[in-house]
Amino acid sequence: MANLRLENVTKRFGPITAVKALNLEIRDGEFFSILGPPGAGKTTTLRLIVGLEKPDEGTVYIDGEPANEIHPGKRDIAMVFQNLALYPDKTVFDNMAYPLRERKLPKDEIERLVQATAKSLYIDHLLKRKPAKLSGGERQRVAIGRAMVRKPKAYLLDEPLANLDALLRLEMRVELKRLQGELGQTLVYVTHDQVEAMSMADRIAVLNKGVLQQCDTPEAVYNFPANRFVATTIGSPPTNFVTADVRPHGDNLLLAHSVFALAVEGGRHPARAALESAAAGQALPEKVLIGFRPEDVRVSTSQANGCNVPAQVSVVEPLGGETVVDLRMGGDLVKAVVPPTQRLEERRHVWLNFDPERVHLFDARTGQRVYTTGQGEPFACLEAVH
Amino acid sequence: MYQTRPWQKVLRYFTIIIVSIMFFFPTYWMITMSFKPKGEWNSAAGTIYWVPQNPTLDNYKTVLTEYRGQFFRANQSSALPSIRSSIVVSIGGTLFALLIGTLAAYGISRHSTDTGDLPWYIAVGRLGLLVLVMLPFIVLWARLGILATWYGILTFTIIGIVADQIIGRVLGKYYKGAVGSLSFSILQLRMFPPMAILIPVMIMWSTFRLIDTWYGLVIVYGVVTFPFVVWLMKSFFDDIPKELDEAAVVDGSSNWRAFFKVVLPLAKGGLASTALFVFILNWSDFLVALLLTSRNWGTIPVFLNKLVSSEIGAQHGPKAALGLLAVIPPVVFGLLIQQYLVRGLTFGAIKK
The missing domain is CATH 1.10.3720.10 (MetI-like)
Structure with missing residues (x-):
């Protein structure tokens, strides 16, 4: 069991800063996921934890002990590489026995441990084969087995499912979650696939360009994204953003888009305070980004109660279980997820009806989230102000 | 697939045979000659013995x-x-x-x-610079009379290595792209014709x-x-x-x-x-x-x-x-x- 902590860790490769002043704490026994696009510094973060890279600044702590100077082999952390890195000239047995042999365990003990681990991963019939003769899923299991066999404090997995086919990926996802539950060990899981992160992790750290964007539970990351980047990365299709002007309107504030407006009613509305504090120096920002998820939008052919925004259907993508609709709303393109039973033709004029409880406001310049209606008071909705 | 005409086939085999003879005849000649008695490999009359007449060891x-x-x-x-x-x-x-x-x-x-390919003009230029830099040292070492002593050779070698690395650094500052570093210096060793380094090596070795x-x-x-x-x-x-x-x-x-x-x-x-x-x-x-x-x-x-x-x-x-x-x-x-x-x-x- 291990508690892993990165304190102010920076890593540069020449002119590129791969990881920038990263603070991260991975708790004991946690299924922790690091999510980000390619080049976000995810793999570098793993390599820093296991010790294959030395931080230029900051400290990596393992169980509270500074570990910067500890050799990777002495950290008692196992890592599964993205390309698996199985030793091609060694059999599955020798691959899995390698870490035990390096620890000078007695022969019968090695035999016993490898057999037991192989059994728990359903690869005990493959022990005499070489990696080249295995399928993708089997290799995956061997790599995990090589990590498991020495019972490390923590596991680091670098995109372990990235190169498997879709069906196998689903299977291994469940398998991994089961394994982690049984082992009860700290597991750090790097992925660029938000579905994997959301479905498996206890907590998710979202990285972009080496900078930590948000680190929280999957629900919190989904419901309260820290900024525009997180809101776009988490959830599929990504969150819709439209720009609105901020206009004082008597006691109220109007967040005016070309085809609709949200009204922040009253001088004591928490959104007003949030907007004011976001616009450092000025009283109020001129523009604000309104974000809402495609899942939170209903599309109807007639006006309903609440906020009705006129829009035109642009593209319809039926996915079977749901249908994604691209809509033209004023000058913006937004997406909505509708039930598959709803029939919508392209170019049809419809009404968008979004959940007033689930609207986010983002700073137009920095992209930081400033306010979410779910947290405080909702907005009133005005239609078609020009 | 295109058709091969008969005469093309003939030409192909003809070429193969000619080239084979060029390669294998010397080998054949060496093998047979090693078994020929003195009179056959050194025939006075100028007779050519294609096959050893009296094979011998x-x-x-x-x-x-x-x-x-x-x-x-x-x-x-x-x-x-x-x-x-x-x-x-x-x-x-x-x-x-x-x-x-x-x-x-x-x-x-x-x-x-140091990855990336080295353009030839950088490679040659770097080598030329090194020779230019080292020339005065040769003269100086000769004047000091230490050119053929072990410490003279040692100091000269060390100065050469340091100079090469400095040249690499300086080049790297003004030329964006590969200028070669350690791995280049190693390859550079191959650019000297063996004859060029053998005479100095002879002096060193005798020292x-x-x-x-x-x-x-x-x-x-x-x-x-x-x-x-x-x-x-x-x-x-x-x-x-x-x-x-x-x-x-x-x-x-x-x-x-x-x-x-x-x-x-x-x-x-x-x-x-x-x-x-x-x-x-x-x-x-x-x-x-x-x-x-x-x-x-x-x-x-x-x-x-x-x-x-x-x-x-x-x-x-x-x-x-x-x-x-x-x-x-x-x-x-x-x-x-x-x-x-x-x-x-x-x-x-x-x-x-």
């Missing part, structure tokens, strides 16, 4: 035994010492080059940031008392073939994903053990072919051995050159016999490692 006896001439004392010794010498210095030089070259290649493959010793030759062979080892082995190591050694390190190996237990076994095919290549280079060297040996450690090529008698001139028969014997070791070596020469390492470890 005399030539082999001549080169393998001591021969006392009628008028001079022991004017010809046996080739056995030179065969021993060739074996010792070739194997020694090969092992020496492999030892330092393989380690250097691994280091460069894993840690060098260090390394002339006509087996270790003196081993050092030269090792150093001269070292760049080949580095560049060949680097390409083999580059083919082995660095995640493999990293996995070994994470699994608890030291960096050295990761290299010896994981990386080197995967590169053994490359190591074998590099060893063969370097061995053949050393085995067939004439120039270095000629200049750096005298009585005791002359190699087979040097001995071949000496196979001249005062009675009949060049002794073609014994030369052919010794030449044929000299072919055996590389061929045997090649056959022994044949299975490793195939680069069919299945890299099943890595999912692509």
